[in-house]
Amino acid sequence: METKSDYDVIVIGDGITANSFLLEYSKYATGQKVLQIHEPLLAPPTSMSSTATITLQGVKKGVGALGDILMPAYESICDFIEKEAPDGVTTGLQYHLDKPDGPTYIDLKRRYSVLEEVTKITDELRLIEPCYGKVNKMYFIAPSIYLKWFRDKVSSQKRMNLTKRLEFVVGLDEKNGICQIELKTGEVISADKIFYAGGVYSSLLNFFRPESTARIRPGQFIEFVGVNWGSDSFCLSYLNYNLIYRSIDNRLLIGATNHHDGAFLGHEKELWGLVEEFEKLIGVENLKSNYSWKVVGGLRMKRRKRIPMWGKAPDFNNIYTTLGLYKNGFSLSQLAAVELTKEFIGKDHL
Ligand SMILES: Cc1cc2nc3c(=O)[nH]c(=O)nc-3n(C[C@H](O)[C@H](O)[C@H](O)COP(=O)(O)OP(=O)(O)OC[C@H]3O[C@@H](n4cnc5c(N)ncnc54)[C@H](O)[C@@H]3O)c2cc1C
Numbered sequence: 001m002e003t004k005s006d007y008d009v010i011v012i013g014d015g016i017t018a019n020s021f022l023l024e025y026s027k028y029a030t031g032q033k034v035l036q037i038h039e040p041l042l043a044p045p046t047s048m049s050s051t052a053t054i055t056l057q058g059v060k061k062g063v064g065a066l067g068d069i070l071m072p073a074y075e076s077i078c079d080f081i082e083k084e085a086p087d088g089v090t091t092g093l094q095y096h097l098d099k100p101d102g103p104t105y106i107d108l109k110r111r112y113s114v115l116e117e118v119t120k121i122t123d124e125l126r127l128i129e130p131c132y133g134k135v136n137k138m139y140f141i142a143p144s145i146y147l148k149w150f151r152d153k154v155s156s157q158k159r160m161n162l163t164k165r166l167e168f169v170v171g172l173d174e175k176n177g178i179c180q181i182e183l184k185t186g187e188v189i190s191a192d193k194i195f196y197a198g199g200v201y202s203s204l205l206n207f208f209r210p211e212s213t214a215r216i217r218p219g220q221f222i223e224f225v226g227v228n229w230g231s232d233s234f235c236l237s238y239l240n241y242n243l244i245y246r247s248i249d250n251r252l253l254i255g256a257t258n259h260h261d262g263a264f265l266g267h268e269k270e271l272w273g274l275v276e277e278f279e280k281l282i283g284v285e286n287l288k289s290n291y292s293w294k295v296v297g298g299l300r301m302k303r304r305k306r307i308p309m310w311g312k313a314p315d316f317n318n319i320y321t322t323l324g325l326y327k328n329g330f331s332l333s334q335l336a337a338v339e340l341t342k343e344f345i346g347k348d349h350l
Contacts, residue, residue, distance in 0.1 A: 221255025
């Protein structure tokens with residue numbers, strides 16, 4: 001006797017990965033029953049504590065495995081943003097800079113060979129003394145506005161039958177082609193296919209065979225609210241740290257968003273040291289007392305050589321996941337969504 005699953009597809013997650021997939025899948029669905037499950041209190045989404053910028057910053061194709069993934073992913077997300085014009089996105093410039101006697105200047109020179117002199121950042125803002133480096137295009141995303149746009153789009157589509165539940169998943173399994181999740185309440189729900197878009201939590205909850213080389217890396221920044229420095233978003237990447245001004249929601253983010261592998265700021269005091277460095281660079285004073293602020297932190301998974309993956313989870317045939325999106329979840333999620341949708345719908349139906 002044929003056993004029928006409760007759902008065609010279960011998607012676990014409500015971050016950028018889950019929402020990108022749901023939107024893409026909903027374009028090709030033909031009445032499938034889909035259950036979306038997430039639990040923001042027990043598993044806070046990294047997507048909401050992200051600096052959420054998208055840039056190529058020196059990425060090249062044909063040089064290494066990471067570039068060969070990042071380049072098409074960048075093209076895919078640029079194409080998506082240009083065509084769909086999602087809310088919460090602005091474009092601006094990233095200035096990757098140092099002073100000639102600074103500690104990262106030689107690295108910059110090696111990386112970009114020709115460095116340009118930069119003093120003016122926007123009409124409102126100038127560097128106190130000239131710096132040298134590379135200037136490139138960047139997308140600046142306000143995560144809460146961007147994710148709301150996805151959720152609204154997904155809810156308004158008619159091609160799939162979507163149910164949403166706030167629950168915590170404690171187990172995943174697959175037997176004889178039927179997948180199952182177990183909720184914290186003890187309830188068991190089955191589906192033909194599962195997409196676990198749960199970010200680092202698969203690792204923290206030991207859902208899949210652990211990869212000995214994967215690591216959980218924290219990232220932190222101070223977020224200042226109500227900053228109005230004009231209509232141009234920009235990012236100053238200086239001494240391997242970032243200052244990001246996002247005009248769309250008047251946020252200023254300063255922190256360990258671009259640090260060398262292995263190093264991270266463990267203490268709020270060190271973040272304030274960074275704020276002082278940036279204050280000196282751009283000649284502003286007392287950010288701490290002039291704006292309301294909070295420290296934001298999130299977790300991200302880094303795999304060997306920073307290579308991400310999306311597809312079948314280790315040891316499963318119908319349970320899929322993403323691993324190691326690390327610092328690039330907002331860049332990679334669109335390509336992952338397109339490729340996973342092909343797997344879920346069947347290439348012939350696209
Ligand atoms: C400080 C910092 C700065 C960053 N800057 C950038 C950047 O500039 N650009 C960039 O592209 N990326 C950046 N990243 C990385 C990026 O934010 C992540 O790669 C991305 O947000 C991961 O999204 P996700 O949807 O895969 O996971 P998440 O956003 O973590 O979502 C996981 C979802 O799954 C749910 N979930 C998980 N497990 C369970 C469970 N057992 N039961 C129920 N629900 C569950 C959670 O509730 C959540 O909804 C940064 C990250 C940090 C921390």
